[in-house]
Amino acid sequence: MDNKMFCFQCEQTAGCTGCTGNAGVCGKTAGNAKLQDELTGALIGLARACSGNPRTDKTDRLILEGLFTTVTNVNFNDDTLREMIARVNEEKVRVVPGCAGCPSRCGNIDNYDMSRLWKADEDIRSLKSLILFGIRGMAAYAYHAMVLGYTSARVNEFFYKALFVLAEDWRMEELLPLVMEVGEVNLECMELLDRANTETFGTPIPTEVPLTVEKGPFIVITGHDLYDLKLLLEQTEGKGIHVYTHGEMLPAHAYPELKKYPHLKGNFGTAWQNQQKEFANLPAPVLFTTNCLMPVKDSYSDRVFTTEVVSYPEMVHVGDEKDFTPVIEKALELGGFSEDTEFTGINGGRTVLTGFGHGTVLSVADKVIEAVKAGEIRHFFLVGGCDGARPGRNYYTDFVKMTPKDTVVLTLACGKYRFNDLDLGTIGGLPRLMDMGQCNDAYSAVKVAAALAEAFECSVNDLPLSMILSWYEQKAVCILLTLLHLGITNIKLGPTLPAFISRNVLDYLVNNYKIAPIGDPAKDLEEILG
Incomplete structure (x- = not known):
């Protein structure tokens, strides 16, 4: 450990114990x-x-x-x-x-x-x-x-x-x-x-986001920083450049103050771990605003720009002055696609829905409550969290596909890219699959759960609600600790349990909060629904 690195803070850490060699898995x-x-x-x-x-x-x-x-x-x-x-x-x-x-x-x-x-x-x-x-x-x-x-x-x-x-x-x-x-x-x-x-930026509203990239110059912006996106939209206005979100920036399409820019066109690509493949032949620059940057490949290294605390050797960094001119010039130089180019989500969908934050969901809370009391909605699932490349994450797609038609799936963070292009139909006039936003928007899930508990005069743990979470990095850690602070029990966590959790600490969490690892999706679903 003295001459090598030691790091076990992310889900993909080597051997589920820790990265200890010359380089980490990240x-x-x-x-x-x-x-x-x-x-x-x-x-x-x-x-x-x-x-x-x-x-x-x-x-x-x-x-x-x-x-x-x-x-x-x-x-x-x-x-x-x-x-x-x-x-x-x-x-x-x-x-x-x-x-x-x-x-x-x-x-x-x-x-x-x-x-x-x-x-x-x-x-x-x-x-x-x-x-x-x-x-x-x-x-x-x-x-x-x-x-x-x-x-x-x-x-x-x-x-x-x-x-x-x-x-x-x-x-x-x-x-x-x-x-x-x-x-x-x-x-x-x-x-x-x-x-x-x-x-x-206003209260998010449900928005259908296309996955097609229109012809002409464009910029892809990824990460979580909505203010950086607003500045980029202001600086590209009237320049004939389209802007596409990627990864955790997708929910930006639902904010009124960002939606008003007509050149915010749609979403390109899927979750962060696919960027090395998705950016390889992209005729456009990519701006990283927060975490989720992977080691940059030579095939697109001349097109990567960073800002805020993100930094990578030899990549152009946009400092505190927030002058995105280098990004804009690169977009004009590359020219984009020569014709409209159609992309799909992981499951073949051509659009995705976002914008179901607590403002939207609670505005129709009376309909949701009526649907539960009438037996139209049997159960709610919060299937959200971080995505990653470790085998086993297909569990979340399979789980969502298996959920019965009288259940609702709430989701947030980049884990949703496993299934957010699925059409699960509607229930009580609402989509069965509702994207609540970024991991930064986890408060929406807490707010909705608390409001439902109040309406039904019970605790959150007594609601027909189950949390099926995936984790990757440290923001997932503080969200999990918030859920535990709120006394929420029976959380299923995966695809692996954190390497930094000792056996005694794990036993404490299991005994007091009934945290359990994910298993077989069909069996987990059967156990939850009884």
Whole structure:
């Protein structure tokens, strides 16, 4: 472990135990992984320096940027990682200017050596990993809200608290409450982001999105950052360039303030793990706004642009000035397809539906409740989460295809690309398959579940509702912790259980929350419906 990398934060980690060689399954090198550990250690040192010392908005932003940078598939660039480490260290000196020259240094605010965490007792390592990976995911949500001008003092303060504790010698009984607090604070963070998005871009409305790419120059934009998309739409207006979403950007089509741009045409491609194949012969540039960047292939390396915290060696990066001129010029140079080109989803569909956030679903809550009471709707399934390449993810497609016609399937995040082009018909005037948005929109699912529980005067666990979740990276971790904070039980999780969960911690989750791995879709469905 000393001479190689160690990373087990994503679902595809090697052997379901950890990436320990010269490179991770995600594509980052051992050197890159160690720099991300060094950055995390510096953030812990900064958080400890801020304990009892004044911090600024700049400090808060740096904490968010640093944590977001270490999420899987965000930053593969050693140079930008070193720059961020330097910025964190400079900020620590600003916070405690006299500490470095102190003749009797206590070491309390030294940058933390992450190998101490990776070599810790497995149960302590497991709980601290849940905290660390949870706040990494939450930092991504907080960052998107911050970009739109929305912040929360409680959310920001919790990042410092959690980072501080990672360097403490706490026992399991002390760490468990903090793990649950990650979920509690993340609920507030998700509500903040939901408010930021809807107050900025409007309440999403159901929208049918074509998968055909029209002839002429175009740009593909991927990731989660809706503000970046808005800026790109503004800068491409009137230039004869069409804009297509990819991956987690698909739900942008449902927001009124983004829909109003006629050159936002449709969606290209499917989930993030297919990009190396889908981008290979694409006559257009691709702009990455957040995570889900895979190692870039030579076949399209001249067409990849990054922005925000995303970075890859030798790729053109659009900085804080947000001048997308290089992307626009590349689109005009490549020219796009010479004629309209028809693409389909994984199951052959030519369009997909999105826009069924809590604003839409709750606006027809009376019809939903009537349909349940009349026996027209027997059960709700939330089948959502991250997609990935590990075998076994076909489970989710098979499960959705098997759901009876008197059930509703709610979905969100990029896992939906496994089945979102299926036509499951309608029920009570609503589509049986409803896309609630990005993983960033997980608050919608929580809001709908809470509203149904209130309407039926029962707990969420007593609703005819089952959660069938897939996970890949750290945003899924903080969402899971939020569901546990809310007391939701009987969640089925897959395609594998997290490598960072020790046997004792897993037993705790199973005994208290009845978390179970996915199995055979037909058997799981039979068990759920009785």
